Amino acid sequence: MENKKIFSMISLCAKAGRLVSGGFSVEKAVKEGKAQVVIVACDASKNTKKLFSQKCDYYRIPYYEIGDKDTLGRFIGKEMRTSIAILDEGFGNQIIKYMDLNENMEV
Secondary structure (H helix, E strand, O other): OHHHHHHHHHHHHHHOOOEEEOHHHHHHHHHOOOOOEEEEOOOOOHHHHHHHHHHHHHHOOOEEEOOOHHHHHHHOOOOOOOEEEEOOHHHHHHHHHHHHHHHHHHO
């Protein structure tokens, strides 16, 4: 249930133009301090997950894995996407809240 809310927020964020997608754009947003949250598809390669996990840890940006490449792409109105970065603080905080609720429900 919470996944639906998360993907709805991602979709709204995309419509508002407050996210970037794709490895290069997401990495750039992280390095420039513009990313509020980074989300990587669960079916991304181990190298991609490791890259963004370490970068986000270094720059102290929340990092989550959810959905698959097709789902991430569909909800932002694009083709398959491995990674996205939320640039808006409000959207980012709401997504973090839903992600944390989602993690607590799975335990």
